[in-house]
Amino acid sequence: MSQSSRKILSEHSVSITNPRILVLEALLDFGNPITIDELQLKLGGSVAKSTLYRVLNDLKKINILNEFTSPDNSTVVELILEDHSHHHHLFCSDCGEVIDVELSEEFEIMLTKEIQKVQKKFNFEITDHRVEMFGLCTDECANCKKS
Amino acid sequence: MSQSSRKILSEHSVSITNPRILVLEALLDFGNPITIDELQLKLGGSVAKSTLYRVLNDLKKINILNEFTSPDNSTVVELILEDHSHHHHLFCSDCGEVIDVELSEEFEIMLTKEIQKVQKKFNFEITDHRVEMFGLCTDECANCKKS
DNA sequence: TAATAAATGAGACTTATTCTCATTTATTGT
DNA sequence: ACAATAAATGAGAATAAGTCTCATTTATTA
Structure with a gap:
């Protein structure tokens, strides 16, 4: 798992940093669309709030993250990898x-x-x-x- | 127009007030889905922000207003009347x-x-x-x- | 028209997201 | 492996959408 999150980052020429690995692993591990609240819970404070949002934006920029709003108005995020x-x-x-x-x-x-x-x-x-x-x-x- | 907004309200047993009429008329007049920002512009301060949100909630409760989030994350609102x-x-x-x-x-x-x-x-x-x-x-x- | 309940306005409050800036970390070229 | 440089991070301040409070106004009804 640690392996594949690093691979994802390097394949998209994005520098490999701890917060990025942690966020990617949380998303890979959850495996389904997840709200930002749940994601923050899963990360348990290991990544600063501002960094989390920045990392999510980075992933959006390299087109491997999809973000949308659920009917109850929470922001939901999901990885879109090749096999997806x-x-x-x-x-x-x-x-x-x-x-x-x-x-x-x-x-x-x-x-x-x-x-x-x-x-x-x-x-x-x-x-x-x-x-x-x-x-x-x-x-x-x-x-x-x-x- | 003033006629029909009053009619809509009374048909749904909602008391007829100025802010409700103004909001309904703005929505009827625009005729398309509209962002809350644009709606506020159209109202030009004639309805307080808190009242605007309350009126929109009232209209949702009587099921004549649909609210959703556009891909750029703005809240969009539209009337759903019988003919719609x-x-x-x-x-x-x-x-x-x-x-x-x-x-x-x-x-x-x-x-x-x-x-x-x-x-x-x-x-x-x-x-x-x-x-x-x-x-x-x-x-x-x-x-x-x-x- | 008076009594009562409901709605409003103004602004304080909350909460998600973005921004700032000093510090830390990753990358690269040697 | 290392130093120089650019990029990323953390902490918390700033912003903005939406909600809440409460004193005042307005609509409804009898």
């Missing part, structure tokens, strides 16, 4: 969990066609898209209030 | 404009099927979804930096 193909997000409105979801090939093809229509109609150059789904994990989730 | 059917959003990464987009019926049907698959796979109850598209308005947009 195009996907979408599923949010639990109760516990805030975020899950990566891949949709079928046929669906993506159809969506691409729709997007082409939208491009023409609005004279836009569309570079990216995502599907967000919201709901409740109906299961035995320990964090859900089950209200 | 299911739609998605197109964002310009340069000027920040947000446009409502309807996708084809066939696409929505296929998306519904995909969502059913996701529900089963993750044991989720999915209540809502949206498609977000990002790009650049290639046209003669006065606000785009054309960098």
Whole structure:
């Protein structure tokens, strides 16, 4: 793990520093989209707040980090490595969990066609898209209030 | 216009006050998703900041206001009135404009099927979804930096 | 129109994120 | 391996979006 975080950094010609390794390892270890709050918890003060935000920005700049806002307004961050193909997000409105979801090939093809229509109609150059789904994990989730 | 904003409020059994009328009229007048910054500009100080946020929350509570975060992290707000059917959003990464987009019926049907698959796979109850598209308005947009 | 409950304005407060600057650490060329 | 240089870091100050408080005003109702 320590190995691969260093590799990621050097492959992107970013200098290898302790905070960067720690943040990358936390993200690799969690393996799912994570809120900045949770990430800070996981790091347990080993990286200064200002440095954490700087490191996240560095990772965004080299295009291996995706940042978005969940419906409950927390900032969520996720690594996008080579093996991490195009996907979408599923949010639990109760516990805030975020899950990566891949949709079928046929669906993506159809969506691409729709997007082409939208491009023409609005004279836009569309570079990216995502599907967000919201709901409740109906299961035995320990964090859900089950209200 | 003044007429319809009052009507909207009374139809939802919300008391008719000046700030509420002003905010609703600004939203109706703009007619598109609008950032809170722009909305404040449009209101030109006629409504106190704290009141603006309270009114927006009131409108959310009666389910006629949708709020989301744009890719550049500004909060965007839009009215959802009866005639405003299911739609998605197109964002310009340069000027920040947000446009409502309807996708084809066939696409929505296929998306519904995909969502059913996701529900089963993750044991989720999915209540809502949206498609977000990002790009650049290639046209003669006065606000785009054309960098 | 008076009584009551609800809404407002002004500004204090909170919290996420960014900025500053003195110090530390990584990189590089020898 | 080492010194010089540039880059990154930590600590905390600064900023800004959004919320809260409370005294005053406004809407509703009977």
